[in-house]
Each structure stands twice: as C-alpha cells, then as structure tokens.
Amino acid sequence: MRKINTHDFKVATRTTSREINRRIALNLIREHQPISRADLARRMSVTRGVASMLVQELIAQGLIYEGATGEVARGRKPTFLHIRTRDRLAVAVDVRFSKTYLMLSDFSGRQLALEIYDTVFAIPQFVKDLARRVRRMLKTQGAEGNCEGIGVAVPGMVDHRTGRILNAPTLGWRDVDMRDQLAAATGLPVQVENSGRACSLAHLWLERDAAAATQSFVYISVSDGVGIGVVVGGELMRGHDHIAGEFGHMPLSLDGPRCMCGMTGCWEAYISNLATLSRYFGWNLSKLSPKALHEAGRGSFTMPDLVARARGGDVKANAAIQSTARFLGLGLATIINVINPDCIYLAGEITTAWDLIEGTTREALSERALTSSAARTPVRVAAAQEHTRLRGAAALIAAPTFAAPRVA
Amino acid sequence: MRKINTHDFKVATRTTSREINRRIALNLIREHQPISRADLARRMSVTRGVASMLVQELIAQGLIYEGATGEVARGRKPTFLHIRTRDRLAVAVDVRFSKTYLMLSDFSGRQLALEIYDTVFAIPQFVKDLARRVRRMLKTQGAEGNCEGIGVAVPGMVDHRTGRILNAPTLGWRDVDMRDQLAAATGLPVQVENSGRACSLAHLWLERDAAAATQSFVYISVSDGVGIGVVVGGELMRGHDHIAGEFGHMPLSLDGPRCMCGMTGCWEAYISNLATLSRYFGWNLSKLSPKALHEAGRGSFTMPDLVARARGGDVKANAAIQSTARFLGLGLATIINVINPDCIYLAGEITTAWDLIEGTTREALSERALTSSAARTPVRVAAAQEHTRLRGAAALIAAPTFAAPRVA
DNA sequence: CTATATTGTTCCAACTCCGAACAAATACCG
C-alpha cells in the first residue's frame, strides 16, 4: 500500500494502459522465451487479440523478434517469440585501484570483448583514454551502431541521478562529474553507479537462474571493503544521500578494531579480507593510520592463500577464517532483522571457503536473528559468474528497457 | 526503476487509467481542499472535462462532496470540493500491558470517543469483551452504519497480511489469529499491525502538517522498548518475515548490557527508558533474567520524573540522560547509513528532554554518519499528537481509500 | 475428406483521454 506522492506523480494518459501491458508482455517473453502469442495471452489473462497487438508493437520497436514455429499435438503451429538481446549492446566499465576493466556486452550480459588496463587516476586523462578505448572496441567489434550506452561501476559513493562520483577514496576521486564528461567524449548515454550496488543490479536484471527470482534480497560482496546492494520489491534502495545499504560501517562493537573509514568497530573491520589476514598474522590494525591500513591490504599474501592453508590443515589459518565467519553471521543477523529480505547473496574471496564457514556463520546468525523464520533466511553464495561488477555496469544500460513504467 | 514481478503482476484493463487518475485526483483534493474542478485539472495537467468526470465519479462513490462556492476576481465562481472524512469512521484499538485503548475516529484521525480499560490477557475473553465494547461505542455514538473497520495496534510481531499476532511477549500472546476472531465477533473488517509501525502509518497517512510531507522516513518511538517503522517511497517496509525495521536489536557493542530479548548489547538495551533509569540508579541489568527485566521497568519512578530532576539540576540525572542521548545518536547514525531516509521522527518520553539532549545526540550521530550530508539528516520530534498509536490503528482502515492502485 | 483443435487476426462494443466548442456565471465598463 503505497501513498501517492502529490508533488511528483504521473497522470495516466490514453496510452498508459498499452505501455503497462507492453512492458509486462516484454518481461514475460524475456522470462519464458521461446513463447507463442497464445501462451503469452494466457499468462497475461488477456485475449489473443490484445496479445497480438502488443507483440506487433514490440516487434516494430525492435525489442523482440519472431523465431521458428513450435510443435504442438494438434492445431496450427505457434510462432515463437524471442527477446532481441544479441545485437543490443552496452559498454561496461569497472574502475578499480589497480586495473580498469572494459567490457562490451549484449543486453543479456554476455561478454563480447574484454580489455584490462592500468587505471589512470587523473580525471581528464582517464576520460580521454577511456573514450578512445571505447571507440576502438566498438570499431573492432563492428558494433558502432548498436551500442546504447556506457555503464560505469566505481568503488565509492555515486549520485546515480546526476552521474557524479561524490567520493571514491580508493581512487582519490571527489566530486567528479563522470557522466557528463564521458558522455561528451563518446556521444553515448552514460550511467554511473557504486560497484556494490552494480553487483546487486547484475543479479536483479541479468541473472537467468530461476532460483534467483526474488524481488527482495541483499547482495553482499566481501573483499577489501564490504560492498552492498539492497533490493526491496524489485527496486534498488538508493537513499536520500545515495548511501542506503552501507551496512559495512555499522558497529558490531563501538570500541572494536579500527576501520579504513576512520571509525572503530565497523562490521567491515571484522570481516574484510584485511581483517581476516591480520588476525592470522597477528597485526594490530588499531595502531595503524587509515593510510597505512590501505597499504597493508596490498600485500602479496591473499585470501585464497589463507583459505588454501586452512584446507591444508593450518589450524591458525582456519581459526582466523572461522572468526571472520562468526562476525559475518552476526552482521548478517542485523541485516536480516532490519531489511528482512527473502534471501541474502554473498560474494567475495571468503566464499571460496563457504563449505568451511557456513556452519559457523549460520550459527552466529541464528544467535541474533529475532525469529526462527528470520534465522532460516537463505544465505546463498552468489553464482560464480565472472565479472559481476561489469555485468552490473551493463545492467545500468539494459534495465530501463525492461523496468516497470512509472505510474501514479 | 522497478523490476516487474513476473509471478505477481497486474495487467491494465480499460478502466485502469481511470482508476489511477481518480486516485490521484482524490489525493490532490485531500491535500489542497477546498479546491475547484478547474484547479484540480490544472494541477493534474488534464482538461477540465476529464477532471469533471473524475470528480463526478468520486462524488458518486461518496469519497468527496461539493461545498460552498469560492470567490474569484472575475468569471464564474468555482464550487469547492472537499474530502468526505467526517462521517467515515474507524475503530482503533491499542493493546498495551496495563491498559487497552479504544477509540472511535473519523478518516482524518479525529477522535470521536475514547475508552480505556484494563487489558484482558485471555484471548477468547479479550475478543468477546472488545467486541462488546465496540458495539456499545458505535451505538452510543450513533455510528453503527458508518464504521468501516477495526484497526488494532499490538506491541509485538504481526503478520499484517493474515492478521495473525506471531509473538507479543509483553502480553504473553503467541500465534493468535486476532483478525479472523475479531472480524467474526464484530462483523467488521479487521487490520492488525505492530504498534511501532502503526505510529509510522499515522504519520504517513494522517499527518496534516506540510513539513511532514516526505515519502521516506523512519519513525522511532523510544519507551519500554524501541518501536520502529521504516517508510521508503511512501510505503511501509514489512519484510519477508514481518520484522523489517527492527533496529532496536542491532548491537552497539556485542558484549554490551543485557536486553529483554535475551541478547546482549542491543541498541534498545542502551536507550530504553529502563536503560536510562538503571544508569541513574546504578542497577546492573546484566545480572537480571529477562523476566526480572520486565518487572524492573514497571517501577513508580518514571522517565518524566528523571527528566524533571535533570532540569532541576540533578547532575546524575542529567548524566544518565546525556548518556542515553549519545547512544541514541550512535544508533541513529547506523539507521541513516543503512536506510538513508529523508528524515527521522522521534517519539517517546525521552523527547520531553529534547532541548537537553539534541546537541549530544547530533554530535554522536555526526561521529558515525558516513557523509556530511547524511550527518545533516533532520531529526525531528514527532508532532505531539495524542494517541499516535491509535491514530495509526485508524490509518490501517483509512489508508486503502487513498493508496496508489497496484499496477504492473 | 471430415471433424476437431489450436494459433493468430479482425471486427465491433465499451471505456478512456484529448481537444474544442459550448453553456453558465460573474465582474467590469461605457
């Protein structure tokens, strides 16, 4: 039961019903392709006449196409309908501290080309260089006419509406108008989003697996930091100041270990890869400056190494991981009590040890979950897709085609 | 950008546009009454012809009525339209440990009758007794035909869809089918909701003050426990297991004081009235059993007494309150980082000392807020309306009349 | 070849917004 916003509403016109139904049809075709007009009509509970009209328009718009005819026991054979994704393309960009990832993707998230290069930190140069690489990639792939935009995922705070990067401490970027600069340099529409959120968008819009068909979940990626996207009712929570979902910096204990953000006791300071490694090596992070913390995380010994040692029988390594698992579960419990999603998806290096830690995590989670049903909230390791962030960046461009029309 | 739920969608029919626009018109009339048809048409950006038709239907449905004619400089005088709320009634029930509150209210939340009596804990008797009182109240108020339902606010977990009370520890109620029992006994539609959420609904649907016109806020009521309602995009977050928004039991420090819920370090254990009082009296709550904790909160010395002492110059009283203020701010910071609402509304006895604690609270909040704009999130003391919970219970019945139609 | 079944199209009725014309009501002005 939603209250209508009397300061920002949308009146229905005589074409609104069509727009709504066309969009529903498009989504049903996307989910059940290949599907016939008659099947579509049944699923929508409309007459075949209406479904035919909707299909005709979707074909005219180039959103779907007719494929082969199907086989049925009796009667006229149906013509199957398919979503047109193969030749609708987006450029996805994932900017990280060490490398920048550049992918050409179709609207289903399939990778067509990939380029990885050292990140350029000076903004004008970054934009100029990126624009050049995008042009070249589109040209060599023969995709110049089909690319509908550029999606950019950035590790930091982003105002998605304006496309401004407010603060990306890892990259040293503050208040950068990425969208307009990149759009001007390439002539393509640009969307910018935080990388944790981008991952959740990849899951929401591009995950094919039927088990992923939930409209309400929290996507948590644990690595150097903790990236989170909260999806409620099929919509990503963004918040008034674009920081909604920042569970990484909720306290587990106010006087806990120092966090890279400058505060103490943040969840991130308990479960990040650096936190786990420092438990193993006995580092005292609280005595380090925020800057020194950044450096400490860039050593040569990584989480996969630690997991390998734990599997190899290293008791101390296992203890460090189990400790992280416990704090992970305690934090998850709060997320469950507060957002109460259908499901939680977990990503990051720690998930390679999921078989080792699931029990500990679930036990800690159950300790602080408010009800037994909440304690049973599924925690799934996110499908081991490659380049989730890049897929999320692509989703920024692809999603508007399929999203529900704004109404009332 | 919302993803369409392909398993639960609503196709647009040929009457959908009208339904949408009728509902928009109704809300605009509600907000700007008295208002003419011509004015309504301008606000909606439709022709006067359309607005006239919408108004005609709303009048036929008995949702609005024509009032006096207005004055204009030139031309034909407009006929003003008004929302019909005076003779549309709801019964609101607020069940607390000591007393049960019963109110007859109109659809604007105005109180027409109030009855307070000792809470009956045996369910069948509670229902029978309540039904009798409701019948009597409707009869003595001459409102038998106009009452459109009963809204019930309960301190505990409620499945709003089925109207089941899952667990109300204060009352000792578990898995009670309140809705169907009460509906059977009274013949009226019944809606049940958690009392913290009910307060947020009162604010969302019945608050007249224009300053309250935000679609995204968190309502926090601090008393024996911490009741919270999270409203995002004009919609109350309920969650998969009906516990969304339970910030009261997020940890500030895992090894903090014992909470009534059985866990330790919950925010509630730092800021509830009992927590504040126990700081003043030097009680050690951690050594008490959950049951003993319940008892401790029912003493004769209350928060208003403590606030009075603080104002009178009692240094220890002030210290106890300031300590609570600090923990309040630290918890608010996490809520802001996680939900990032437009605004936070605060209610409960502690707000009588708001002038004493605002500075401390804001300071603590700023310490842990992730951005400077987040740190500036307005924290307002909820309008000192009487019986907010009862108004919320009434809103459960009144709101569906004004809510946005479900589409796509 | 006929009966049956299914798909997809076409047509009209009912309902909607949209634009314009029209009637009603009022103030202003000569």
Next chain:
DNA sequence: CGGTATTTGTTCGGAGTTGGAACAATATAG
C-alpha cells in the same frame, strides 16, 4: 442597463485502449 471579457463547468466527437466473439489459417486423427 446592456455588452464584453473572463472563468468555471459540461458536452461532444476523435483517437487510443481492452474485451469478446467471429473468422481465417494450419495442423492432426480417424
């Protein structure tokens, strides 16, 4: 006092939409 201008509210035809039914197209079974 009457005409003009202005605003409100209604009415009517046009175009876009769903809903229902008839129809054409296509295939199988016997």
